Amino acid sequence: MRENREKSNENRTILLRCSLSLSTMAFFSAHKSATAGIPTSTSSPLYSFSNSFSGADGSFKWLYTTGAVLLGLLVLEQTVYRVKKRHLPGDQWTIPLIGKFADSMHPTMENYMKQWNSGVLSAVSVFNIFIVMASSNEYARKILNSPTHAEPCLVYSAKQILLPENWVFLTGKTHVDYRRGLNNLFTRKAIGMYITIQDAITRKHFAQWAKDFSSSHQPIMMPARYLNMDTSLRVFCGDHIPEEATKEISDKYWLITQALELVNFPLALPGTKVYKAIQARKIALRWLTLAAHRSKIEMANGAEPRCLLDEWVQLITDPSYTGRRDFSDHEMAMVVFSFLFASQDAMSSGLIYGFQHLVDHPEILAKVREEQDRVLQGNLDTPLTLELLDEMPYLQAVVKESLRVKPPVVMVPYKSTKAFPISDDYTVPAGSMLIPSFYNSLHDPNVYPEPDEFKPERWLDPTGLANSSPKNYMVWGSGPHRCIGVEYAMMNIALVLAIAANSFDWNHQITPKTKEIEIIATLFPKDGCLMKFTPRTN
Numbered sequence: 001m002r003e004n005r006e007k008s009n010e011n012r013t014i015l016l017r018c019s020l021s022l023s024t025m026a027f028f029s030a031h032k033s034a035t036a037g038i039p040t041s042t043s044s045p046l047y048s049f050s051n052s053f054s055g056a057d058g059s060f061k062w063l064y065t066t067g068a069v070l071l072g073l074l075v076l077e078q079t080v081y082r083v084k085k086r087h088l089p090g091d092q093w094t095i096p097l098i099g100k101f102a103d104s105m106h107p108t109m110e111n112y113m114k115q116w117n118s119g120v121l122s123a124v125s126v127f128n129i130f131i132v133m134a135s136s137n138e139y140a141r142k143i144l145n146s147p148t149h150a151e152p153c154l155v156y157s158a159k160q161i162l163l164p165e166n167w168v169f170l171t172g173k174t175h176v177d178y179r180r181g182l183n184n185l186f187t188r189k190a191i192g193m194y195i196t197i198q199d200a201i202t203r204k205h206f207a208q209w210a211k212d213f214s215s216s217h218q219p220i221m222m223p224a225r226y227l228n229m230d231t232s233l234r235v236f237c238g239d240h241i242p243e244e245a246t247k248e249i250s251d252k253y254w255l256i257t258q259a260l261e262l263v264n265f266p267l268a269l270p271g272t273k274v275y276k277a278i279q280a281r282k283i284a285l286r287w288l289t290l291a292a293h294r295s296k297i298e299m300a301n302g303a304e305p306r307c308l309l310d311e312w313v314q315l316i317t318d319p320s321y322t323g324r325r326d327f328s329d330h331e332m333a334m335v336v337f338s339f340l341f342a343s344q345d346a347m348s349s350g351l352i353y354g355f356q357h358l359v360d361h362p363e364i365l366a367k368v369r370e371e372q373d374r375v376l377q378g379n380l381d382t383p384l385t386l387e388l389l390d391e392m393p394y395l396q397a398v399v400k401e402s403l404r405v406k407p408p409v410v411m412v413p414y415k416s417t418k419a420f421p422i423s424d425d426y427t428v429p430a431g432s433m434l435i436p437s438f439y440n441s442l443h444d445p446n447v448y449p450e451p452d453e454f455k456p457e458r459w460l461d462p463t464g465l466a467n468s469s470p471k472n473y474m475v476w477g478s479g480p481h482r483c484i485g486v487e488y489a490m491m492n493i494a495l496v497l498a499i500a501a502n503s504f505d506w507n508h509q510i511t512p513k514t515k516e517i518e519i520i521a522t523l524f525p526k527d528g529c530l531m532k533f534t535p536r537t538n
């Protein structure tokens, strides 16, 4: 409730700001015309007409001029929108100034679907930002794979929070080169080391879940988030940050998520969400910079790599390495921060829906358990390794299918850097926002029959429809900015679900909101997924 109230206050502020800026412009124009045209007895008929409507203080004339300017601006706004939109489906007229602002503040899957179903390309305008939505696989992929015409466009607040110099804002060749170095942090060898850390942290959290979730149903939303945060921080920074830092960063990180709304109050004034997120980032970056510093010292003293930062330091100090080596502590910290930023929401969404899909399909959960029993030969406390996960194709199909049915990221905003001839008969104007949808590709009935059904079996046949159409599986995006953390995220979700299946009996309290979707950048069940976990009996 409080959050909603805060949100609507913020909306009002933005609306107020915009209407203020328009009336300021109108006032400025009116003022200029008033001083430029000094009235004389030889004034034009038009002037006489306006003069006859003037009050003693000239207020009618001011009103008249303001009205004319406003009308001109409104006509201009509609004309620009229609010229850009041309024949694309979408509203014929845009709501003056704000466009579809209300929809963007309260996004719902129903509204998105309506827009996507209106055409493979459709147009919409929010605050005079002209937006082209692409719902088909062909156009979504074309946007993501045309770096000379389109590049990612993060929400306005992202630069304030991540810092403008962060690598995630790089594009073109500089981005490709930077990313090539970072890909080394997600090799199979590196991930094989991370899994040991993930296993240990997950079991530690489940010891706590066994207490917290055993007597009544609780939403797993926040505990799952904290588990992900703790795991990622330990995978990225190992013991280079103390226990209390993990807690402090995790606690503050929610403030960062909340500040990532599409539209936010533009000034980071004390009390605003962006301000709080910046304070949270400062705290996190201080710890992460310290971690990078400590990693460099330990690795210089000949220690074995025990986390992602150690891997990175070892890589860039290896005499045979030909890539860039001069990464400052601060720069390394920003990279780790970007990984946390990119992963937290999406991985939490993927994990929570993984729990919900499995608990609501007990026959599938039973098959996961059969596979666990078989591979672990009844020793369910055995720490998981990559090799063991390789022997669990059913578990992997479950994760893949869960992410398909409820993709954490349903679309990503890009912007056209120049006029983009996206189809034979339509060119996206330069400077437009382009939003490729992943959801439609992932719910295409020609590739995934009964697309809304959770059917891990569809992934088990290597020659089946799903496996034969990898281009449709857009959970991770596509092209030069495709998710760098794919294997890490898949492995983490699989591992957490497996250990939970082995450790607990699960029970789900279904509520009227269970099937409803809350969009907080990524997708979540509206009731937070109310679960009860008791020690496994069967």
Ligand code: HEM
Pocket: 144, 152, 168, 179, 338, 339, 340, 342, 343, 344, 346, 347, 350, 407, 408, 409, 412, 475, 476, 477, 478, 479, 480, 481, 482, 483, 484, 485, 486, 488, 489
């Ligand atoms: C279920 C979990 C996740 C999902 C669904 C997901 C999805 C995505 C998507 C859709 C993109 C944009 C791709 C594009 O523009 O084509 C992306 C980018 C990115 N993701 Fe993930 N992600 C997940 C987890 C992670 C994790 C765990 C990490 C960190 C290790 C991560 C790091 C990144 C980074 C750094 C980018 C930007 C890459 C670039 O610009 O080159 N993600 N992710």
